[in-house]
Amino acid sequence: xxxxHAVILATSRLAIVVNGVxxxxxxxxxxxxxxxxxxxxxxxxxxxxxxDSSLYPEPSTFNRWRxxxxxxxxxxxxxxxxxxxxxxxGKELGIVKVSTFLHYFVTRYRWEEVGEVEIIxxxxxxxxxxxxxxxxxx
Numbered sequence: 001x002x003x004x005h006a007v008i009l010a011t012s013r014l015a016i017v018v019n020g021v022x023x024x025x026x027x028x029x030x031x032x033x034x035x036x037x038x039x040x041x042x043x044x045x046x047x048x049x050x051x052d053s054s055l056y057p058e059p060s061t062f063n064r065w066r067x068x069x070x071x072x073x074x075x076x077x078x079x080x081x082x083x084x085x086x087x088x089x090g091k092e093l094g095i096v097k098v099s100t101f102l103h104y105f106v107t108r109y110r111w112e113e114v115g116e117v118e119i120i121x122x123x124x125x126x127x128x129x130x131x132x133x134x135x136x137x138x
Contacts, residue, residue, distance in 0.1 A: 004099050006067035012080045013050050014062060014125045020045040021079075021086075046079045047123050060121050111135045 021044050029036040036042065051059040055077050066072060081091040114132040119125065
C-alpha cells in the first residue's frame with residue numbers, strides 16, 4: 001500500500017488544510033539577518049513552503065511518485081501533519097481510514113466526471129463548484 005500512501009501524501013500537500021502555524025520565540029533569534037526578540041509571535045506560512053520549487057520540484061504538479069521516497073516525509077520542511085514534536089495525533093488513523101476508503105472505492109467501483117470542472121490550483125487546490133461524479137459498481 002506504499003503507492004496509496006504516496007497518493008495520500010501528494011493530495012495532502014496540494015490540499016493542505018492548515019495555512020500556517022503560530023509560534024512564540026523562547027529566546028532571542030537571528031534568522032537570515034533579522035533579529036527576532038524573545039517573546040515575539042511568529043507565523044510560519046506553510047503554504048509558502050509547500051509551493052517552494054527548491055523543496056518540491058514542479059510544486060503545483062500532483063506528483064505521487066516523489067512520495068515513494070520515504071525520507072521526504074521526515075524532512076524538516078514537510079508540514080503535512082504538523083512537524084517534529086507537534087505531529088497530529090490522528091495522523092496514522094487518518095491515513096489508515098483514507099487508505100481503506102480508497103482501496104474499496106478503486107477496486108469495487110468506477111466513476112466518471114459529470115459536467116464541467118473548474119480547478120483552482122493556487123493558493124491551494126480547490127474545486128469551487130464541487131467535483132460531480134457518477135459512481136457505478138464494477
